Amino acid sequence: MYDIIIKNGNIVDYDSNTLKAQDIGIKDGKIASIGRVLTNGKVVIDAEGKIVSPGxxxxxxxxxxxxxxxxxxxxxxxxxxxxxxxxxxxxxxxxxxxxxxxxxxxxxxxxxxxxxxxxxxxxxxxxxxxxxxxxxxxxxxxxxxxxxxxxxxxxxxxxxxxxxxxxxxxxxxxxxxxxxxxxxxxxxxxxxxxxxxxxxxxxxxxxxxxxxxxxxxxxxxxxxxxxxxxxxxxxxxxxxxxxxxxxx
Missing domain, CATH: 3.20.20.140 (Metal-dependent hydrolases)
Structure with a gap:
């Protein structure tokens, strides 16, 4: 169970200079997983169409x-x-x-x-x-x-x-x-x-x-x-x- 899941956000892949739609799972204040179709989040944020980036x-x-x-x-x-x-x-x-x-x-x-x-x-x-x-x-x-x-x-x-x-x-x-x-x-x-x-x-x-x-x-x-x-x-x-x- 993740504390927060940010779904469908675009993440910049600097190796290929492309945007990739990914889900991000956050647990205990840290990124625990990056992938697709992550489930079981206490809070789910739909970031479709947006870029997700570190501060x-x-x-x-x-x-x-x-x-x-x-x-x-x-x-x-x-x-x-x-x-x-x-x-x-x-x-x-x-x-x-x-x-x-x-x-x-x-x-x-x-x-x-x-x-x-x-x-x-x-x-x-x-x-x-x-x-x-x-x-x-x-x-x-x-x-x-x-x-x-x-x-x-x-x-x-x-x-x-x-x-x-x-x-x-x-x-x-x-x-x-x-x-x-x-x-x-x-x-x-x-x-x-x-x-x-x-x-x-x-x-x-x-x-x-x-x-x-x-x-x-x-x-x-x-x-x-x-x-x-x-x-x-x-x-x-x-x-x-x-x-x-x-x-x-």
Whole structure:
């Protein structure tokens, strides 16, 4: 006896690039069987004419401001993503988080959420918290304070890593990026970055992010490749990334 049977749904077969009508049997929260003419389900869902797929993972979203919304829809973005089939979202991208990770995850823990969240903590957020103008470099003391705050959010709240929005705060120096990233080498985290410049400066921006990963030994996810090097530089930019991956 299955808890749920989803009948007649189309499942994508990526080996043959075709759709196949199949039944899916679910028991104890897990897929127990995939086949045809499954019976004996406590709940039977007819999915004829529809595609049945695992939930999508969106690795780049900007989480909403929750718990303090004017319209009362704390999960405005998450609900729309769920409607598109996204069940896991990675927020905190581009250096900006809308509120502290502690406040955000505290609300999720108390009230639940329509999607699963994984969060970066944002470098630009801490710059703003310390009143650092986006056009100037941070001082040594300001960098040390940011490191303290970032480490706290990684340890206490489980941030998956640190994101940078370099283009949004052009005063961020390469040295600032390296010093902060190096301070996190003992943690199992990721780095993510919105590049410094695009168009004719796109390739040099990609090289900067690759260099950060090389120096720190931390993996780097580069956001918005499609727009950063769209001006006829895609092949060159992707080759730089490919070589960096091959070289570890």
């Amino acid at each position: 999508f993972i969106d690795i780049h979203m900007h989480e909403e401001l929750i718990g303090n919304t004017e319209d009362g829809d704390a999960y405005d973005i998450a609900n729309k993503m769920l409607q598109m089939g996204v069940t896991t979202c990675v927020g905190g991208n581009c250096g900006n988080i809308r509120q502290s990770i502690g406040d955000f995850l505290g609300y999720v823990e108390k009230y639940g959420a329509p999607v699963n969240y994984m969060l970066y903590t944002g470098h630009n957020y801490y710059r703003n918290q310390l009143g650092i103008d986006r056009y100037r470099e941070a001082t040594k003391n300001e960098i040390l304070k940011m490191i303290e705050l970032i480490r706290n959010d990684i340890v206490r709240h489980g941030a998956i890593g640190l994101s940078f929005g370099i283009e949004y705060s052009p005063g961020i120096s390469f040295e600032e990026l390296i010093e902060i990233s190096n301070s996190l080498r003992d943690y199992d985290i990721l780095l993510s970055a919105h590049y410094r410049k695009d168009a004719k400066e796109g390739v040099s921006s990609i090289k900067e992010l690759v260099r950060i990963s090389e120096i720190t030994g931390l993996p780097m996810q580069i956001s918005h490749i499609g727009s950063c090097i769209a001006m006829g530089q895609m092949i060159e930019g992707l080759e730089i990334i490919r070589e960096a991956i091959i070289n570890g």
